[in-house]
Amino acid sequence: MTITKNTVKKISKLSRIATNEKFEKNMIKDLNSILKFIEQLNEVKTDNVEPLASTVDQELIKREDKVSLMNKKKDILSNSPADNENFYVVPKVIE
Amino acid sequence: MSEIYNLTLCQIIEKIKSKEISCEEVTKSFVNRAGKSKKLNCYIEDTFDQALKKSKDQDNKFESDKKLFGAPIAVKDLFCTKGVQTTASSKMLEGFKPEYESTVTSKIWNEGANLLGKLNCDEYAMGSSNETSHFGNVINPYKNDKDLVPGGSSGGSASAVAACLTSATVGTDTGGSIRQPASFTGTVGLKPTYGRCSRWGIVAFASSLDQAGPMTKDVKDSALLLEVIAGHDDKDSTSAQNKVEPFSQKLKKDIKGLKIGIPKEYKIDGISKEILNLWEKGVEVVKSLGCDVKEISLPHTRYALPTYYIIAPAEASSNLARYDGVRYGFRAEGKDLIEMYENTRSLGFGDEVKRRILIGTYVLSSGYYDAYYLKAQRVRRLIKNDFDEAFKKIDTILTPTTPSSAFAIGENIDDPIAMYLNDVLTVPANLAGLPAISIPAGYDQNNLPLGLQLIGKPFDEHTVLNNAFAIEQSINFKSNFKDWWM
Numbered sequence: 001m002t003i004t005k006n007t008v009k010k011i012s013k014l015s016r017i018a019t020n021e022k023f024e025k026n027m028i029k030d031l032n033s034i035l036k037f038i039e040q041l042n043e044v045k046t047d048n049v050e051p052l053a054s055t056v057d058q059e060l061i062k063r064e065d066k067v068s069l070m071n072k073k074k075d076i077l078s079n080s081p082a083d084n085e086n087f088y089v090v091p092k093v094i095e
Numbered sequence: 096m097s098e099i100y101n102l103t104l105c106q107i108i109e110k111i112k113s114k115e116i117s118c119e120e121v122t123k124s125f126v127n128r129a130g131k132s133k134k135l136n137c138y139i140e141d142t143f144d145q146a147l148k149k150s151k152d153q154d155n156k157f158e159s160d161k162k163l164f165g166a167p168i169a170v171k172d173l174f175c176t177k178g179v180q181t182t183a184s185s186k187m188l189e190g191f192k193p194e195y196e197s198t199v200t201s202k203i204w205n206e207g208a209n210l211l212g213k214l215n216c217d218e219y220a221m222g223s224s225n226e227t228s229h230f231g232n233v234i235n236p237y238k239n240d241k242d243l244v245p246g247g248s249s250g251g252s253a254s255a256v257a258a259c260l261t262s263a264t265v266g267t268d269t270g271g272s273i274r275q276p277a278s279f280t281g282t283v284g285l286k287p288t289y290g291r292c293s294r295w296g297i298v299a300f301a302s303s304l305d306q307a308g309p310m311t312k313d314v315k316d317s318a319l320l321l322e323v324i325a326g327h328d329d330k331d332s333t334s335a336q337n338k339v340e341p342f343s344q345k346l347k348k349d350i351k352g353l354k355i356g357i358p359k360e361y362k363i364d365g366i367s368k369e370i371l372n373l374w375e376k377g378v379e380v381v382k383s384l385g386c387d388v389k390e391i392s393l394p395h396t397r398y399a400l401p402t403y404y405i406i407a408p409a410e411a412s413s414n415l416a417r418y419d420g421v422r423y424g425f426r427a428e429g430k431d432l433i434e435m436y437e438n439t440r441s442l443g444f445g446d447e448v449k450r451r452i453l454i455g456t457y458v459l460s461s462g463y464y465d466a467y468y469l470k471a472q473r474v475r476r477l478i479k480n481d482f483d484e485a486f487k488k489i490d491t492i493l494t495p496t497t498p499s500s501a502f503a504i505g506e507n508i509d510d511p512i513a514m515y516l517n518d519v520l521t522v523p524a525n526l527a528g529l530p531a532i533s534i535p536a537g538y539d540q541n542n543l544p545l546g547l548q549l550i551g552k553p554f555d556e557h558t559v560l561n562n563a564f565a566i567e568q569s570i571n572f573k574s575n576f577k578d579w580w581m
Contacts, residue, residue: 015412016440033512035454037401037404041401051473052475055553058336072194080421081420
C-alpha cells in the first residue's frame, strides 16, 4: 500500500488532528517509510494462527458489584480548561 | 565518608534504620545534588520542599518496619501523583494535577518513601532518546565530545539514577523504555512480567504491552523495589494474582547449573562489534559461574519490531483519543466542537505522537484492519510460541540490551525507522509479556556503558534477578563519569 495526501487527510480527520500542507508533506514521507517497514510481516505465513491480543493467562477477575461514592466533582472539574455550574463547557453544538 | 547520594537504595535504608544517618540528611543530600544538576534536565517538577518536611517528620516518628523508610524517590512523569502535576512530558497535559495516586506509586509511599519529583521522559513514552519531550532533552551523564541522549522513553529516570539525583526510581516499559535507557546510562532496569504490576494510574500508551518497573543502581535495589510495587490490584483487571516473593531477601549469586539460552537470531545486521564482544564476555562469565549455556533459536525475532509498530500505535491511537480539550489539559479554540478537537490535538501533541496516532488509525481503519492489525497479532502469537518452545529447555535468555551505545542528541531524530531500531532487542519480551532486565556489563572504546539483557519465563523474576545478581557480582561494573555538568 502507499499513503497519499488523501490518505493522510482521511486518517487525520478520523484522528481529529488538524492538518496543513507542511504537516501532510512530512507525514506522507514518514508514514510511507513506516508502512514499508511494517509490511515485512507479509513474508510470514500466518494461516491458521490465532491472533494474540494479550499475554494475560488468567480469567478476568470480576469485582464485587457494589456502589462506592467518590464525590470528587470539584477536584475533577478543576482540571478542565472550561467549566460552569458543575459542567464542562464546550463550543456551542446546537444551532 | 562517601557522599550519601552515592549509596544504593538498600544501603541508604539500612543506614537510616541503624540510625547512622537521618532521613533528613538523606533527602538533603539528593535535593542539593539535584538542585545543582539542572543542566541534565531530568526533573520536570520537583517536590523538594515537601520531601524535606516529610523526612523531618519521619526522623521524629520512626517506622522501622517499612521497606523504603526515608528513601527519597522521584518517578517518571507518566505516573499519576495526587495533587502534583503529571504531564507525560506532553504539552497536552501541562498543568494537569491528578486527584488520585497511581497504584504503583502509592505502594512506594506506603512503604515510607517520599516523592522527590517527576522525571522527564519521551512524550507519552513514545521515543527512544527522550528527544520527543515537550520539556526538552534529557542529557546523559556520560558524554564524549558531544552531549548524548540518555535513551528513552524513561530517559529522565535513567539519567537521574545514574547521576545520583534520586535514590532509585520507577519507569515504564512498552518496547524497551526501561531497559534501553538503563543500558545507555550504566544502570539497572527491570521490566516485570506483563501483569506483575498494576497499570492503574499510569498514563496509558499501549495497554497490552505497558508495564511499570524499577530503575536502580544495582540488582538488589531492583529486587527490593519490585517486591514493593508488584501484586494484584482490583483496579486493573489484567494485573496478576501470582504471589509476590521477597525477591531482595532471596537473592543469591550461586547460579550453578542454570540453563541459559543464546538466541542466534539476536546477532542482527548492523550490531556493533563491541556489542558482540560484550555478549561474548557475558557468555564467558555465566560459563565460569557453572551455567549450562546453549544456542537457541527464536525464528521470528526479526518480525518483532514491525509487529510492535503495528500493535503499539494501534493501541495508542485508541488510548490517546481521550485528549479532547474538554476534561483536562490543553485546549485550543475552534469555531465549533469538531474544530476545537482538531486544533487542540494538532497543537497539543508533538510530531512523534501524531505519527503514531496516524499510523495506528490507519492500521485499524476499515479495509486495513485484517491486513495489518490482525496480521500483527498473529505474528505476535508466533513470537510468543518461539519463547514458549525455547523455555522448555532453558531457564533464562542472555542477549545484549541495545545494538549500540548512547548516541548524540539529534543524530537519529529525523529518521523514525533508525530511531525505532534501538528497540530491536528489547521489543520481543514485551510482545511475549516476559520479564527482562538490563544490567551494566562494560564500556565501549569511547568509555560509554553497555548493557546485557536477561529474559525469563513468565512470573519467574526470581530466577532473572538471581542470574543478573550473579553476573553483576562477577563483572563488578563501576560508573566512571565525572560531574562535568556541575
